Amino acid sequence: MAAIEKKLSRTEKREIRRQQLIDATLRCISKNGIGGTKLSDVAKAANLSQGIVNLHFASKDNLLRETLNYLAEDYRQQFESVLERAGPAAADKLQALMEMDFKPSVCDPHKLAVWFAFWGEVKAVPTYRKICQDRDRHYGAVIRGLCREIIDEGGYTIESNTVATALSAMTEGLWLSCLISPKNFSREAAMVAVYSYLQAVFPQHYK
Amino acid sequence: MAAIEKKLSRTEKREIRRQQLIDATLRCISKNGIGGTKLSDVAKAANLSQGIVNLHFASKDNLLRETLNYLAEDYRQQFESVLERAGPAAADKLQALMEMDFKPSVCDPHKLAVWFAFWGEVKAVPTYRKICQDRDRHYGAVIRGLCREIIDEGGYTIESNTVATALSAMTEGLWLSCLISPKNFSREAAMVAVYSYLQAVFPQHYK
DNA sequence: AAAATGAATGAATGGCCATTCATTTTATGG
């Protein structure tokens, strides 16, 4: 490991350190919650020294904000990538997006624990609210657009807004189940629940 | 106020104090999150003195646990009460329960903020997980039972489990929207989303 | 109404933890 690091330039190392610390933070929050996460834990989890977080992130608040930003960015990338690959039919894109939400890389108790830890602070910390709101707004708009296309194609009478709201909510609620009762939860059953709605509301598009 | 308290016996006063402190805790958590809630804040919010929480609850952990228990019990009471009053048809009961979830007394950003604050710690604090799991299990079972009845009546082919999962998830996801974007959120629109599912999946029962 | 018991107060204590900083280690440009 040290041998590998030797080959990296200073600026490369800088980025690596930051990411290393964010990863450690994710593990700590998932295990101990935001309140239970100490900078000394984060440093230990990253195999680095006490003062390292303040060196790279200046403050704990800052580290937490950057961690949330990383989570949001991680989701965004997967979302865009799925949107590109799937389709071209709107119905296929929508289904692919829903399936993404229950892939192990997204629907993973560790990551979800961190999402919920931040959601739990949304009312108290405007910065977190802002980041989460922007995320919701963006994906909401995309989903709504796809629903609109499907509705136009199929001549359905339901509001695109209603379907988009229902789908997004269902996803997030299923994530909560995954967090609270991981034993009992199955990603397949979750997808079946989502699919039951798509099928019921867009019968020509989903069988 | 002092005049009123004078008339109360010691044991009555004890209960009142505990409730007063739990109410203050709800307000503090809603405003500052669990991490930002100090015992001195709680005492101040209850117009009482510094050491009062330790006197009545022994420790902060204890106060938080009791606060979550209170939230759960509050929900349980409303749930049972709705279940009693509504019906007797299963479809009516189910609808009444869903409507309850979006009444102001339940779907209120202050209360929801506290629910989410605890959900955010579920992975880190087994005690919280236990309480939330029990809650989910219980209501899940009731909702599933009602869905089963409706399915049998209507000769639908969908699994009761799927519908129950979808409905519970949608509720909780909509609560998250209410928390994150209270400006944009409307309780009516949320109910429309839920209703769109009921209508689509149980067309004979919901028009 | 005196004694005893319980409730409430708020100042003092002690531990925890983010942050700082003097020192050491490592990388880079000349």
Place this chain on the structure above:
DNA sequence: CCATAAAATGAATGGCCATTCATTCATTTT
């Protein structure tokens, strides 16, 4: 290969906050 600058360390600092406790105040009992 040296000089300089950046990165990393970890011990020390200081502030915050849960908890304790001696004291005061109120209620109940005898």
